[in-house]
Amino acid sequence: MLKIGPIQLEDNVILAPMSGVTDMPFRRLVKRHGAALVISEMIASQAMIRLNRQTMKMATNCAEEHPMAVQLAGCDPEVMAEAAKLNQDRGAAIIDINMGCPVKKVVNGHAGSALMKDEAHAAKIIEATVKAVPLPVTLKMRTGWNDENRNAPRLAKIAEDCGIQMITIHGRTRCQLYNGKSDWSFIRKVKEAVTIPVIGNGDVVCEEDAKELLEKSGADGVMVGRGCYGKPWFLNQVSHYLKTGDKLPSPSLSKQKETLIEHLDHMLEHYGTDTGMRMARKHMGWYSKGLFGSTDFRVAVNQTSDVAHLKELIHTFYDPLIQHHQGDV
Numbered sequence: 001m002l003k004i005g006p007i008q009l010e011d012n013v014i015l016a017p018m019s020g021v022t023d024m025p026f027r028r029l030v031k032r033h034g035a036a037l038v039i040s041e042m043i044a045s046q047a048m049i050r051l052n053r054q055t056m057k058m059a060t061n062c063a064e065e066h067p068m069a070v071q072l073a074g075c076d077p078e079v080m081a082e083a084a085k086l087n088q089d090r091g092a093a094i095i096d097i098n099m100g101c102p103v104k105k106v107v108n109g110h111a112g113s114a115l116m117k118d119e120a121h122a123a124k125i126i127e128a129t130v131k132a133v134p135l136p137v138t139l140k141m142r143t144g145w146n147d148e149n150r151n152a153p154r155l156a157k158i159a160e161d162c163g164i165q166m167i168t169i170h171g172r173t174r175c176q177l178y179n180g181k182s183d184w185s186f187i188r189k190v191k192e193a194v195t196i197p198v199i200g201n202g203d204v205v206c207e208e209d210a211k212e213l214l215e216k217s218g219a220d221g222v223m224v225g226r227g228c229y230g231k232p233w234f235l236n237q238v239s240h241y242l243k244t245g246d247k248l249p250s251p252s253l254s255k256q257k258e259t260l261i262e263h264l265d266h267m268l269e270h271y272g273t274d275t276g277m278r279m280a281r282k283h284m285g286w287y288s289k290g291l292f293g294s295t296d297f298r299v300a301v302n303q304t305s306d307v308a309h310l311k312e313l314i315h316t317f318y319d320p321l322i323q324h325h326q327g328d329v
Contacts, residue, residue, distance in 0.1 A: 002036065002197060002221050004094060005136030005165040007067050011036030012221030013210070013239040014168075015228065016201060017071040017096070017140070019103075023279070024065075025266035029259065030228065031065050034236035038065055042098050044111075045074030045083035067093030069138065073101060075111045075121075077128035084132045097129055097164075099141040099155075102174045113174035116155060117145050123158050130163035138166040140201075143186050146175040150186065153193035160194045168199040168223050187217035199223050207241035214242070230286025232259065253291075253325050257318040260287045261311065268307065277305060284314075291321060 002009040015022060015030050017039040022030075027038040070092040074080045084095045099122060101112030108114075115122040130137045139159050144150035156167050169190050171182035182202025191198045200219035204210050205227040213222055222242075228234040233251055240248045251259065263283060268276035284301045288294040297317040304310050 004037075004138060004197065007093060007136060009036040009067075011239050012199075013235050013242070014199060014221060014223045015039060015235060016223045016225035017042055017069075017098070018225050020279075020282075021229070023267075023270065025263060025270050026232065026283075027065055027068070028266065029232040029263055030235060033233040034239065036239070037067065037069060037094075039069040039071050039096055042071045042073050042101055042106075042112075043083070045072045045080045046076070066091075069094035069096045071096040071098050071140070072129070073098040073106060073111045075115065075125070077124045080125050081128040081132035084129045084135075084137070088133045088135055092135065094136050094138055095129060095133060096138045096140055096168075097126060099139060100168075100170050100174075102142070102177050113142050113145065116141060116151060116174065117149070119151065119155055119158060122155060123162055126159050126162040126164060136165040137163065138168065139164045140168040140170070142170050142172055142174050143183060144173050146173050149173075152186075153189045156190045156198070157193045160196050164196065166197045166199065167194065168201050169219075171200065171202040171217075182213075184213045184216040187213075187219055191218045191220075197221065201225065204238070207238050207247055210238045210242060230283065230289060232263070253318060253322045256287065257314065257322065260284070260318075261314060263287075264310070264314075273307060274305075277307065277310065280310075288317065291317075293317060293321075 002012045013036060015035050015038040019041050022039065022041050031038050070087045072080060072083050072095060087095060098112055099115045106112035115125065126139065141152055141155065143152045150173060152169055159167060167190065169187045171184050171187055172180065184200060187200045197220040199221045200213045200217040201223035204213060204222055204224045210222045224235055224238060237248045264280050267280050271279055281301055285298045288297050300313050301310065304313065
């Protein structure tokens with residue numbers, strides 16, 4: 001159980017916002033498999049106000065995802081406030097502010113984790129966003145800009161004072177990007193600095209990781225990102241393990257194949273054939289990873305631009321594996 005302002009979640013395992021991954025088709029699948037909360041890809045607030053078509057697609061809301069959080073990035077308090085209002089009107093239940101993205105394009109625009117270097121300006125952005133909407137506003141950030149400036153506990157307290165309802169900490173500095181190891185123990189300093197819920201994030205790729213993160217950090221919940229690539233059911237496995245200590249088996253190969261085809265159909269419907277096919281390729285690679293013949297399958301998938309042929313490739317790859325597996329049972 002996790003409370004974000006007035007919103008009560010049944011669970012404390014959350015899907016991380018990931019650019020180019022947590023689009024509506026993927027979020028919908030993860031939610032259906034039992035995730036408590038899913039968060040949109042990071043959306044540039046300036047682009048949202050210009051109603052950029054691609055940006056609006058990234059935030060597309062649907063009832064199946066409720067309560068859904070939309071993550072905004074930006075460096076202008078007024079623009080962030082305006083974007084928050086737009087998303088409230090479009091059905092978002094929670095607004096999440098990004099102060100953690102390490103990508104150069106975002107940081108060079110003085111948004112994302114660059115805001116951790118200017119606490120006064122970060123406070124203005126938080127304050128403006130919180131005042132703009134009656135929805136709970138949450139914040140995601142890193143431990144700091146670099147090892148010499150790990151100011152997350154201080155910024156977390158500022159954020160709480162400005163009305164932020166929950167904080168997620170990725171256990172790396174901005175300068176680490178995605179290298180090295182996520183410092184789960186440091187998250188405890190943030191937890192000790194505030195009274196609102198704190199969520200730990202970074203390097204959770206198996207159920208034991210989630211348990212260890214919570215033990216080391218004292219966090220109220222865990223956010224899972226790359227660990228659910230090709231496994232929309234993984235958050236449910238993590239949640240079950242944290243509650244019971246038992247591991248849920250992954251779905252059968254036939255169920256995995258069914259999920260992959262459903263995911264593909266949703267992407268084609270959501271993006272159209274060309275973009276949908278392009279977006280689907282990386283997911284196909286993730287779903288098939290570790291299975292016999294997956295390298296050849298990925299190569300074939302990347303070389304086709306025909307939907308019928310792509311589906312044929314899926315059947316040709318999965319069906320012998322399914323039959324072999326059933327023969328072993």
